[in-house]
Amino acid sequence: ADWAAAVAAVRGLRPSDTVLLICHxxxxxxxLGSMLAFGLGLRRLGVRNLQATFPGPPDVPEPFLGLPGLDLLVPETAAAAAPDLVLCFDAASSSRLGGLVDRLTTxxxxxxxxxxxxxxGFGTINIVDADAAATAVVADELLRRLDVPLDPEIAxxxxxxxxxDTGSFRFAMTxxxxxxxxxxxxxxxxxxxDISRRVFDTRPFGAVRLYGDVLGRARLEPAVAGGVGLVWTYATLDDLARHQQKAYVLEPLIDSVRCAAEADVSLVVKQVGPAEWAVSMRSKGAVDVSRVAVALGGGGHRLAAGFTGRGTVDDVIAAIRAQLG
Ligand code: 5GP
Ligand code: MN
Ligand code: MN
Structure with a gap:
């Protein structure tokens, strides 16, 4: 990892330089957390021309509206076109950067x-630690190497x-x-x-009813010869509209679905367009779901991965089935 080069890039900033922080x-x-922590750290170091942003609509999901450093955020459309330094957080590939991908070269x-x-390693300087439980671990180490003291906001x-990213300190990376x-x-x-209640345990009542609908249609496909047990469900844009909910409320559903003891692999297929689905995949260990996700155009980790699928829900499930064998 290019720790020394990253430290030098930050230490070498001149007062007039523009810094843009981006994430997936x-x-x-x-x-958001690793990006804003680092932004606050750069502010402590005296960096003045500082922006943070992410691709797509500028709305921050409600669970993260209490994060310190949100004032660093600007809409994607207001982000510096050619910053002197760009720092990219938690993106497995440049395809996760949407319209901000050009900043890697500008x-x-x-x-x-x-x-x-x-x-x-799609940057000019890359600090990618596959053993780190979160990008926050990498951001914390770089802040330490820059001698930025921890304060409650960064913390x-x-x-x-x-x-x-550790599922509240439950996952294997803990x-x-x-x-x-x-x-x-x-x-x-x-x-x-307080932080956990805000981030994990506060959702609108409509989300609770929506969870009932989505979990109520979960299907279990027991292991077939040479294959693995699969549990899956899906949520449509109509489900969200009917309960007047935003897409972020669907994120915790994979944790309920993956409880099913009979399945090795679990899926939540979330509609994002007429024939477009964001797929969350989890494995209990026997299957490397990042391999499946990469084969279908996505990425992630061995036990947690995702991709964007096309067609109908059945098309998406069939494509995954084909990869699982
Ligand atoms: P989640 O299911 O929580 O959205 O994502 C699980 C993991 O898969 C995350 O580490 C995330 O980076 C990765 N992931 C999810 N969706 C995609 C995708 O569309 N493309 C890529 N490259 N990775 C994804
Ligand atoms: Mn992430
Ligand atoms: Mn992460």
Whole structure:
């Protein structure tokens, strides 16, 4: 990893230089949290021409509206066209950057901070640690190397990122060093109970009814010869409209679906257009779902991956079935 080069890129900034922070489309807690933490850190270092953004509509999902550093955010359309430095957070590939992908080439230097094993290293400087539980771990290490002291605001952003990507410290990546990092963050005085309630446990009532509809139509396909057990469900744009909900409320559903003990692989297929579906995949270990996702044009981690599918729900399931064998 290019730690020294990344430190030099930040240390070499002149007062007039423009810095743009970007993260992946449909930003999650790790994308937003690691990006905003680093933005706050750069602000502490005296960087003045500082913007953060993400591709697509500028709305921040409600669970993240309490994050410190949101004032750094500008709409994609207002982001500097040719920043001196761009820093990219939690994007497995440049295809996850939507209309911001051009900044990788218009910027003087592009630093990529990430933790996806499938990341090809699409920046000029790449810090990709596939052993890191979250991009926040990488961002925290770079902030340390830049001698930025932790404060409660930076800590809260990093904590939200770490807690979301580790499934609240449950997933296999939850190492002793993850807990050590969490301990350092908590020592700044941030309130994990309040943060978790806001981020994980607060959704509109309509979302609860929507969950009933979507979970009620889950299907279990037991393992067939040479194959694996599969549990899956789907949510349409009509489901969202009927319950007057936004797409972000669907994110936790995969965690309910993957409980099914009979299945090795679980899927939630979420409609994003007339014949376009965002697919969340999870594995209990026997199957590398990132391999399936990459084969279908997406990416991710061994036990959690995704891609965009085309056609009908049945077309999407059939394509995945074909990959699972
Ligand atoms: P989730 O199911 O939580 O949306 O995503 C799980 C993992 O898969 C994340 O690490 C995310 O980076 C990756 N992922 C999800 N959707 C896509 C996609 O469309 N393309 C790529 N390259 N990765 C995805
Ligand atoms: Mn992410
Ligand atoms: Mn991540």
């Amino acid at each position: 489309v449909n930003p999650d807690g790790d994308a 910027a003087g230097t592009a630093v990529v901070l990430d933790h996806h094993a499938s990341n090809p 809260e952003c990093l904590y939200v990122a770490l807690a979301t 190492t002793p060093s993850v807990h050590e990092m969490a301990a350092r963050l908590l020592e700044t005085g941030i309130k994990p109970g």
